[in-house]
Amino acid sequence: xxxxxxxxxRAGFVGFWRxxxxxxxxxxxxxxxxxxxxxxxxxxQLLATSLQTIQKKVDINVYFEPNAPQEEIDALKKAxxxxxxxxxxxxxxxxxxxxKYREKNKNNEIALQALSELDENPLGADIxxxxxxxxxxxxxxxxxxxxxxxxxxxxxxxNKVTYNDNKESxxxxxxxxxxVERVSFIIMVVxxxxxxxxxxxxxxxxxxxxxxxxxxxxxxxxSNMFIRGPFMVQGVMYxxxxxxxxxxxxxxxLTWLGPRTEAFFxxxxxxxxxxxxxxxxxxxxxxxxxxGLVSSVLAVARYLRV
Amino acid sequence: MIYFDNVSKLYDDGRSAALQRVTFQVAPKEFVSIxxxxxxxxxxxxxxxxxxxxxxxxxxxxxxxxxHSIPRTKLPHYxxxxxxxxxxxxxxxxxxAYENIAFAMEANGRSDEEIAENVPQALALVDLDDKAWNFxxxxxxGEKQRVAIAxxxxxxxxxxxxDEPTGNLDPIATYEVVQILRKINxxxxxxxxxxxxxxxxxxxxxxxITMNEGQIVRDDSTGKYVL
Numbered sequence: 355x356x357x358x359x360x361x362x363x364r365a366g367f368v369g370f371w372r373x374x375x376x377x378x379x380x381x382x383x384x385x386x387x388x389x390x391x392x393x394x395x396x397x398x399q400l401l402a403t404s405l406q407t408i409q410k411k412v413d414i415n416v417y418f419e420p421n422a423p424q425e426e427i428d429a430l431k432k433a434x435x436x437x438x439x440x441x442x443x444x445x446x447x448x449x450x451x452x453x454k455y456r457e458k459n460k461n462n463e464i465a466l467q468a469l470s471e472l473d474e475n476p477l478g479a480d481i482x483x484x485x486x487x488x489x490x491x492x493x494x495x496x497x498x499x500x501x502x503x504x505x506x507x508x509x510x511x512x513n514k515v516t517y518n519d520n521k522e523s524x525x526x527x528x529x530x531x532x533x534v535e536r537v538s539f540i541i542m543v544v545x546x547x548x549x550x551x552x553x554x555x556x557x558x559x560x561x562x563x564x565x566x567x568x569x570x571x572x573x574x575x576x577s578n579m580f581i582r583g584p585f586m587v588q589g590v591m592y593x594x595x596x597x598x599x600x601x602x603x604x605x606x607x608l609t610w611l612g613p614r615t616e617a618f619f620x621x622x623x624x625x626x627x628x629x630x631x632x633x634x635x636x637x638x639x640x641x642x643x644x645x646g647l648v649s650s651v652l653a654v655a656r657y658l659r660v
Numbered sequence: 661m662i663y664f665d666n667v668s669k670l671y672d673d674g675r676s677a678a679l680q681r682v683t684f685q686v687a688p689k690e691f692v693s694i695x696x697x698x699x700x701x702x703x704x705x706x707x708x709x710x711x712x713x714x715x716x717x718x719x720x721x722x723x724x725x726x727x728h729s730i731p732r733t734k735l736p737h738y739x740x741x742x743x744x745x746x747x748x749x750x751x752x753x754x755x756x757a758y759e760n761i762a763f764a765m766e767a768n769g770r771s772d773e774e775i776a777e778n779v780p781q782a783l784a785l786v787d788l789d790d791k792a793w794n795f796x797x798x799x800x801x802g803e804k805q806r807v808a809i810a811x812x813x814x815x816x817x818x819x820x821x822x823d824e825p826t827g828n829l830d831p832i833a834t835y836e837v838v839q840i841l842r843k844i845n846x847x848x849x850x851x852x853x854x855x856x857x858x859x860x861x862x863x864x865x866x867x868x869i870t871m872n873e874g875q876i877v878r879d880d881s882t883g884k885y886v887l
Contacts, residue, residue, distance in 0.1 A: 369754060573710065578736075
């Protein structure tokens with residue numbers, strides 16, 4: 355048994371070298387397939403992270419009247435926080451709002467002068483609400499609207515809710531995000547299926563050229579496993595080498611692309627690649643090995659039938 | 661040792677027959693030549709022996725085993741008892757002469773020591789010691805056929821089945837191959853060979869089975885080529 359495994363492995367290696375042209379073609383195709391799959395992984399990651407970044411920038415701001423009682427502001431904040439759709443609520447007090455305003459207008463003499471003419475702080479507190487999904491903003495806005503209507507206080511505490519101003523851009527963004535996700539998913543699935551089929555066919559052709567040999571081996575009395583084994587070893591080697599090649603192609607591309615994605619998407623692909631290297635490496639090589647192995651087994655099976 | 665019992669082989673259309681009620685027997689250590697025109701059924705007959713083809717009627721026995729009742733997974737085992745030689749040599753193109761012969765032993769599960777000992781012996785028997793590390797495309801037709809014979813005998817099979825072994829060879833190579841087969845037969849191995857070559861048959865002076873249209877028409881113990 356051990357001898358057989360040793361012989362099969364050796365025959366696989368020898369066959370790999372001696373049919374170098376066929377091996378090269380198979381490796382080339384697997385490399386491209388894995389490159390496509392790898393690119394898919396990166397594009398997916400880039401898309402997911404940039405969507406998160408965009409989503410974080412979307413929020414609803416509720417501006418309170420300057421004279422709104424603090425208890426009622428706190429009560430509303432608590433009620434909003436209790437909503438399941440809400441991811442995060444940021445409270446800005448009147449004082450902080452003033453500091454922010456000063457900071458923002460530090461070069462605007464007139465605005466600062468106008469501010470100092472007033473005896474008291476003209477700004478109200480506000481809360482910024484972030485939802486878990488962009489599609490949930492409408493519900494949150496409605497909730498705040500209800501709160502405003504139900505309010506029993508003599509004077510309204512809410513000055514302004516920005517949702518209705520932002521509504522259109524939030525809606526557009528939501529539909530763009532959904533469309534991009536759907537389209538990119540379809541493109542990736544199609545690309546991966548095409549790449550896998552091409553690999554499978556290439557290996558099938560490679561083994562087709564060896565069909566005579568398979569017939570001879572059978573006539574000499576070789577068992578099916580003894581015939582199939584070396585082809586399996588070769589398939590695994592195609593996958594291994596193809597995986598390493600794919601990584602070697604991806605690395606310089608990401609070195610170039612990394613700083614650019616950082617500037618545009620606020621997400622550095624190179625950093626992601628390096629920090630997840632073992633995961634990416636094992637995934638690509640693993641897919642390559644499985645692809646090579648399965649293609650070989652299926653292709654040889656054709657010629658093992660008497 | 662080989663027994664054909666009323667074997668017929670019909671093609672799918674059910675009318676034309678490759679073999680019709682063929683019955684004969686081959687004893688151990690015999691050298692049997694099968695002659696006949698193209699399409700007389702010679703190759704079909706040999707294919708039955710190596711279980712490449714199945715009869716539509718009748719049975720083929722190897723010793724007491726019905727060859728066509730052997731399950732497919734056991735076929736490699738059975739085939740190791742038979743050495744096969746073909747007109748087109750059927751060498752593995754990516755392996756050297758030595759490796760081609762060694763492969764038959766590896767497939768047979770022989771140990772490395774046996775392989776290291778027997779392969780050079782087989783190569784010496786066919787007088788190819790100096791071409792051991794050449795690939796098939798570096799050998800002449802006669803040399804290729806001698807490698808194929810060395811591969812066929814290296815596992816010490818009970819029987820050698822040779823389908824037109826001299827069909828692609830020039831007269832000198834033909835003579836060499838026949839001499840080698842005769843030598844193997846003298847060493848105690850049964851040989852069944854098909855041929856077109858009148859000179860080979862007359863030179864051998866052994867048993868000749870003559871076939872025509874799927875039937876055995878003559879069976880002479882020291883035959884001449886009569887057609």
